[in-house]
């Protein structure tokens with residue numbers, strides 16, 4: 308019996324082939340939701356004599372969604388607080404002025420600059436809009 312590469316149980320039913328990012332895994336049905344299910348359409352044959360064409364269906368798996376969130380968070384990069392602070396200073400704005408422009412409290416700007424909180428995507432967009440040329 309093959310074992311699920313995620314939870315380790317013996318797979319009694321059909322083995323699910325999934326991808327998570329660039330890795331392919333063979334998992335049980337319950338774990339298939341963590342990745343993108345690969346459906347190999349046997350009717351389709353490649354003329355190059357290679358593997359059958361893989362039709363990937365299903366929605367993005369949980370892990371991939373998590374990756375996306377991380378990627379979105381990464382666009383502000385490390386030391387985002389310092390970057391924002393520098394950009395704000397270059398723009399000649401005080402914390403309170405920046406806060407007003409993005410419609411948030413000054414304490415929020417201060418916390419973001421101190422990296423006590425990570426700005427939400429929405430807040431980050433607003434900051435980007437105001438400080439675009441300085442970031």
Ligand SMILES: [Zn+2]
Nearest residue numbers: 311314335338
């Ligand atoms: Zn499993």
